Amino acid sequence: RSLPHRNPSSTSRTYKSSMESKASKAKTGYRTHNCGELRIGDVGKEVSICGWVQKSRDKKGMAFVDVRDRYGVTQAVFSNPLDDTSTEEKKAQKERYEIAAKLGREYVVQITGKVVERAAKSKDKATGDIEIVPSSIKVLNPSKTPPFLIETKTDALEEIRMKFRYLDIRRAPVKNALILRHKLAQVVRNYLSGEGFIEVETPVLMKSTPEGARDFVVPSRMNPGQFYALPQSPQTFKQILMVAGMDRYFQIVKCFRDEELRADRQPEFTQIDCEMSYVTQEDVLNTFESMIRTIFEKMVGHKFDKFERMQYSDAMEHYGIDKPDLRYEMKLKNLTKIVQGKGFKVFDDAELVVGIVAKGAAATYKSKKKIKSLESLAKSQVVGAGGMIWVKYEEGKVSSSVGKFYKDEDLAEWAKFTGAKPGDLLLIFAGPDFKTREAMGKFRHELGTILGLRNKGFYGLWVVDFPLLEYDDEEKRWCAMHHPFTSPKPEDVQYLEKEPGKVRANAYDMVINGVEVGGGSIRIHDQAMQMQMFKLLGFTEQEAKDQFGFLMGAFEYGAPPHGGLAFGFDRLCSILGGEPSIRNFIAFPKNKQGRDLMIEAPSAISQKQLDELCIATTAKPEKPEKKNPILEDHERSLASDFGSSQAARWSRISSHLENLDTASAQLLGKIM
Numbered sequence: 001r002s003l004p005h006r007n008p009s010s011t012s013r014t015y016k017s018s019m020e021s022k023a024s025k026a027k028t029g030y031r032t033h034n035c036g037e038l039r040i041g042d043v044g045k046e047v048s049i050c051g052w053v054q055k056s057r058d059k060k061g062m063a064f065v066d067v068r069d070r071y072g073v074t075q076a077v078f079s080n081p082l083d084d085t086s087t088e089e090k091k092a093q094k095e096r097y098e099i100a101a102k103l104g105r106e107y108v109v110q111i112t113g114k115v116v117e118r119a120a121k122s123k124d125k126a127t128g129d130i131e132i133v134p135s136s137i138k139v140l141n142p143s144k145t146p147p148f149l150i151e152t153k154t155d156a157l158e159e160i161r162m163k164f165r166y167l168d169i170r171r172a173p174v175k176n177a178l179i180l181r182h183k184l185a186q187v188v189r190n191y192l193s194g195e196g197f198i199e200v201e202t203p204v205l206m207k208s209t210p211e212g213a214r215d216f217v218v219p220s221r222m223n224p225g226q227f228y229a230l231p232q233s234p235q236t237f238k239q240i241l242m243v244a245g246m247d248r249y250f251q252i253v254k255c256f257r258d259e260e261l262r263a264d265r266q267p268e269f270t271q272i273d274c275e276m277s278y279v280t281q282e283d284v285l286n287t288f289e290s291m292i293r294t295i296f297e298k299m300v301g302h303k304f305d306k307f308e309r310m311q312y313s314d315a316m317e318h319y320g321i322d323k324p325d326l327r328y329e330m331k332l333k334n335l336t337k338i339v340q341g342k343g344f345k346v347f348d349d350a351e352l353v354v355g356i357v358a359k360g361a362a363a364t365y366k367s368k369k370k371i372k373s374l375e376s377l378a379k380s381q382v383v384g385a386g387g388m389i390w391v392k393y394e395e396g397k398v399s400s401s402v403g404k405f406y407k408d409e410d411l412a413e414w415a416k417f418t419g420a421k422p423g424d425l426l427l428i429f430a431g432p433d434f435k436t437r438e439a440m441g442k443f444r445h446e447l448g449t450i451l452g453l454r455n456k457g458f459y460g461l462w463v464v465d466f467p468l469l470e471y472d473d474e475e476k477r478w479c480a481m482h483h484p485f486t487s488p489k490p491e492d493v494q495y496l497e498k499e500p501g502k503v504r505a506n507a508y509d510m511v512i513n514g515v516e517v518g519g520g521s522i523r524i525h526d527q528a529m530q531m532q533m534f535k536l537l538g539f540t541e542q543e544a545k546d547q548f549g550f551l552m553g554a555f556e557y558g559a560p561p562h563g564g565l566a567f568g569f570d571r572l573c574s575i576l577g578g579e580p581s582i583r584n585f586i587a588f589p590k591n592k593q594g595r596d597l598m599i600e601a602p603s604a605i606s607q608k609q610l611d612e613l614c615i616a617t618t619a620k621p622e623k624p625e626k627k628n629p630i631l632e633d634h635e636r637s638l639a640s641d642f643g644s645s646q647a648a649r650w651s652r653i654s655s656h657l658e659n660l661d662t663a664s665a666q667l668l669g670k671i672m
Contacts, residue, residue, distance in 0.1 A: 026071075030110055036072020038115055040129045047132065048112040049074055050140070052170065054150070056103040063100040067111060068150075070175060073125055075118070076100075076111050076132040096137050106143035106150060106167075112136045158583075163597040165588055177584040180299070181573050185252055187298050188272055188569075191291050197248040197274065202237035204230060204254070209547055214258035216267070224614040230256035233566060235483060236551050238275040239523055242562040243554045250274045252569060258594075264515070264571055264582050267594045272518075272572075275564035281506055281522055284563050285309075285462055288518065292510065296458065299576050307510070308461040315463050320354070320441020322463055325514025328453040330356050330444055332437065333418045335428065344405040346387070350430035354440050357418050358447060361425040362392045371401075374427065378443055385439040389428040393420050445514055458575070460512045465489070468505040469536070477538045482507050484533055484548075486521040500536060508565070517572055520565020527555040 026034050031050045038047065051069035063078040078100040081090045103109065113134035122128030147164055148156030152172045161168040168174050189199070208215045208229035215229040231237075233255050241249045251273045258267060276284060289307050296302040308326070315322050318331045336353045347353050358365075365371050371390060378388035391400040391411055398411050420426050427447075429440050448454045468488050469478040478500055480486065488496065492503040507521035524530045530552065534544040545552065573585035583589040590596055610616065 034071040035067050035069040035074040036126060038074055038127050038130050038132075040117065042115045043117050043130060045115050046113070046135075047115055048110060049076075049132070050110045051108070052143075052150070053103045053105055053107045053109060055105070056100065058101040063097055065100050065103060065109075065111075067109060068170075072127055074127045074130075074132060075122075075125075076113065076134050076137075078134060078137075096134055099137050099139065100134075103139070104143060104145060106146050106170075107139055108141040108143070110136075110138045110140055159591065159597060162583075162589065162591055165598045169587065174584055177573070177577055177579070178587060180577050181569075181585050184295065184299060184569070184573060184576065187295050188250075188252065188291070191294050192250045192274070195248070195287065195291075197250040198246065199251055200241060200246065200249050201251060202231070202234040202241075202253065206231050206237075207547075207550075209236070216256045216258050219613040219615055221612055232257050233271065234273055235485065236548070238273060238564060239485065239551065239559075239562065240554050242275055242277045243557065243559045247277045248275075249564075261590070261592045261594060264574065264580075266570065266582065266586065267590055269582075270569035272567040272569050273564075274520075274566065275562060277560040277562045279522070279561070279563050281464070281508060281563065284520065284522070284565060285508060288510070288565060288567075289460075289462075292460065292512075292517075295572070296576070302458055304458070304460055310461055310463050312463055312466045316437060316441075320437045320439070320444060321514075322466070323509065323511045323514055323516045324441070324461075325445065325448060325454055325459070326461060327457055327459045327513065328448055330358065330448065330453075332356055332440055332444070335414065335417065338413060338417055339406075339410075339428075342405055342410065344402055346389075346430050350432075350436070352433040352436045353428060353430045354436060355414075355418055355426050355428040356440060356444055356447075357420045358425040358427060358451065359421075360423050361451060362394055362423050364451070365390075365392070365425055374447075377446060378427075378429070378439075382446060383439050383443045385429045385436070385443065386431055387429075389430070391415075391420075391426040391428070393422050393424050393426070395422045448514075454514065458513060460510065463509045463511055464507070465504045466507045466509075467501065468492070468503040468507075469500050471501065478536055480533075480537060481505060482519070482521055484537055485523045485530070487524045487529070496532065496536065506563070510565075510567070512575055515571055515575060516568075517575065518565050518567035520563065522561070522563035525555065525559040525561050527552055527559075530555065 030048065032048045033042075035049050035051045038049075049067055049069075051067040051074075054066040054068040054073055055064075056066075057064045061080050061082075063080065065076045065078065066073050067076060078097045079093060080097045080101075081093050085091045085094055111132060111134050113132040113136070115130050116133050118129060118131045146167050147160055148154050148167070150167060150170045154161070154171065169178065193199075205218060205228040208217060208227065213232060215232065218228040218230065220226050220228060231253075234251065234253055238249055238251075251271075253271055253273050254268055255271050256268050259265070261267065274288070276287070285307075293304050296304060310324075312322055315324055318324075320332050333355050334352065335355050336347075336350070339347045339353050340350075341348065365374065374390070375388045377383060378385040389401050391398065391402075391414060393411075393415055398408055398415075400406065400411055403411075414420070414426060415424075418426055427443070429436050429443070431439075467481050468486065470481050471477075472479050482505060487506045489504045489506055495502040505521060507519070509516050509519040511517065524533060531541070531544065534548070535541075539547070570582040570585055574580065574582045577585060579585070588596060588598065595601065
């Protein structure tokens with residue numbers, strides 16, 4: 001909850017150190033040391049290193065080669081004896097220099113030589129005090145010119161980097177993200193094992209059950225016309241493990257959901273899945289709050305205070321969202337009563353008029369163009385508001401988009417009610433209660449990011465007492481807000497039959513920095529209560545048995561009270577690493593269309609495979625995209641003549657010019 005004194009972007013130094021401390025154990029038949037461990041104390045040693053050529057610079061009298069591996073970069077210096085080949089050593093030195101001078105980026109090399117102290121030291125590298133004077137160099141494998149620079153900063157589009165993911169992983173940001181992921185898994189396993197949890201693997205091929213998102217389905221060749229589903233979560237299996245007496249279970253598990261994608265969502269993702277027997281909500285919250293404290297302290301040196309507990313109803317009222325970022329204030333203010341009755345129809349007809357105060361933002365949004373950018377954000381799909389009203393408070397002056405309907409005294413009253421001061425900006429939405437409040441919550445989230453209020457520190461809380469059910473207007477029925485196995489608050493069971501909307505769930509979400517990192521509930525362990533829940537959700541008794549008969553059957557043999565939760569492993573990685581997207585923390589992620597660009601999946605399968613599975617498809621085969629050969633030739637030419645940076649830029653340009661006819665492309669090639 002408390003804020004640290006460092007920016008999350010500095011995290012890499014913390015999580016890399018423990019990995020690199022063990023680096024010297026990487027001695028093999030090819031190398032004595034890796035490229036990140038040689039220091040001033042190694043001067044005079046004869047060493048061998050292996051890696052990729054990060055950079056090769058021929059200065060005529062000398063050739064400098066930077067060799068990179070997972071652990072770092074080491075420089076080797078090759079002297080050019082020029083025309084002096086009078087001795088065998090001079091001839092060998094000349095050969096080594098000529099090999100070094102011709103090295104391309106990403107060649108794989110082995111260099112053996114003596115460690116010497118560098119005359120011009122580099123503070124940017126951990127190995128910057130030394131260099132190697134080689135006695136031999138061997139090219140283990142040449143490389144094509146890569147389509148983008150393998151450096152910390154690259155100008156390549158994400159789609160290109162995903163297509164060549166094996167090259168992207170060589171870059172420090174992606175490599176370090178995967179190291180962070182590895183360390184997080186270690187910390188989680190060590191903590192939970194120490195708390196008496198055991199790791200149990202559950203099936204990947206399971207039964208399709210309604211859990212909100214679409215299932216990925218897998219046809220069964222041995223059972224024609226029948227399908228497995230890939231698990232959206234191991235929910236029913238972990239409950240059965242409690243019935244089986246395992247008491248404390250966890251698993252770092254792959255889950256699958258066929259849903260729309262975004263920066264923090266992938267079709268296949270990883271959960272820290274946990275369940276416990278004989279526990280109350282308080283037991284679960286204390287156990288896993290302690291785990292998160294341990295993770296953040298070990299990974300990034302941050303110590304949380306005790307997490308705040310916030311009611312769902314308070315979160316929605318004050319922040320308009322059930323996962324508020326509390327690193328900044330900006331509470332929602334209900335203006336309905338003080339703005340209505342002045343003849344402004346938008347406000348007068350609204351069920352709710354709600355505003356937020358952006359402190360000190362009046363100067364930032366001084367121009368009409370800037371204000372319009374906020375109006376566009378408000379009406380975007382991300383926020384979903386019908387429009388936005390603004391009031392700008394400046395020293396001795398107030399202006400507003402509704403100035404013709406309200407006097408300065410009215411606007412001053414709004415300022416007093418909301419706490420707005422000179423220099424602040426008041427932003428207002430109006431409309432149906434829930435939709436407007438939710439839109440303002442999303443807007444607050446986005447505005448906090450724009451104003452730089454969400455880029456430092458960590459703040460954690462629990463959101464508790466969610467509604468058990470929510471009404472689906474389209475389907476005209478009640479739906480589980482979490483899932484059908486969540487238990488109601490005991491004191492609210494009385495409302496289940498006649499007033500189900502009043503029932504609160506024994507459910508909880510952990511929120512860090514405005515991101516839901518985990519959630520769970522105390523489960524229903526009584527068969528009669530579970531059947532009542534299924535009935536309320538619209539299942540007939542037969543449908544409930546068809547879908548969940550295995551679970552209901554298990555409950556007949558003595559199910560203990562139990563509860564648990566699951567954490568988004570990928571999301572935890574992104575928060576710890578200070579990145580908005582989870583894709584860098586996944587070795588081989590999918591793009592926004594759910595495609596793996598590197599292996600070109602999904603893809604069509606053969607008719608023979610379809611026949612074996614008794615499947616026919618109605619989808620028409622897609623025609624492969626045609627590349628313009630002139631553009632492809634020019635891209636290759638740029639790569640060989642000028643290097644990968646220019647080639648990447650040309651790739652970006654050419655991606656917008658694929659529809660050029662041949663003559664136009666030839667003309668463009670001449671111009672370029």
